[in-house]
Amino acid sequence: MDGNRSYTLLIVDDDPLILDVLRIQLEHFLPDNITIERSASGEEGLQLMRELAEDGQAPVEIIISDYFMPGLTGTEFLLRAHVINPASKKILLTGQADEETVNKILEETNLFHFMTKPWSSQELKQLIADFISAIEQRI
Numbered sequence: 001m002d003g004n005r006s007y008t009l010l011i012v013d014d015d016p017l018i019l020d021v022l023r024i025q026l027e028h029f030l031p032d033n034i035t036i037e038r039s040a041s042g043e044e045g046l047q048l049m050r051e052l053a054e055d056g057q058a059p060v061e062i063i064i065s066d067y068f069m070p071g072l073t074g075t076e077f078l079l080r081a082h083v084i085n086p087a088s089k090k091i092l093l094t095g096q097a098d099e100e101t102v103n104k105i106l107e108e109t110n111l112f113h114f115m116t117k118p119w120s121s122q123e124l125k126q127l128i129a130d131f132i133s134a135i136e137q138r139i
Contacts, residue, residue: 006033006058007135009128012045012077013038013066013093018117022064025121026128034062034132042072042080049084060088061135062128063112067094075105082111087138089131091115 009030011022019038026036035058039045042065049060063081067074078090092105095117106114113127 006035007061008035008037008052008058009062009064010045010048010060011036011038011064012040012042012069012074014040014069015066016040018066025124029125030128031132042069042074042077045077046072046080046084049081053084060085062089062091062131064091064093067092068096078112087135089113089135091127093117093119 009026011019011026013019013022019040023036023038030036037048037060039048045063045065052058052060060081063078065074065077065081069077072080074092074094078092081088081090090112092112092114093116094114106112115123115127
């Protein structure tokens with residue numbers, strides 16, 4: 001594990017409370033080499049990803065995105081984010097999608113994991129730990 005390499009975890013949600021709660025939970029267990037960024041929309045998230053990529057800064061390696069947002073849906077955002085960084089690990093978070101919609105999204109994209117709101121902090125912690133392990137192994 002290369003603790004010197006830094007990268008970014010991006011949270012995208014139009015609800016400021018969700019952005020804060022996720023940030024606070026993640027700060028408790030993320031290693032120091034991971035920066036947490038937040039965006040209130042898919043468009044803002046994509047812009048941030050582009051800027052970080054263009055500036056050669058810490059790439060967005062982990063993304064947590066809400067599903068229902070004004071403008072881009074979480075699915076649309078994650079598909080576009082995949083173009084910017086295909087290797088990034090992606091989580092789609094929602095409290096409103098039914099099981100059929102979720103299964104359809106997962107079948108069509110095969111790109112990301114799914115968690116429901118409210119989420120289990122233990123499940124989130126384990127998923128992020130697995131992501132970190134996978135990212136560090138490919139470096």
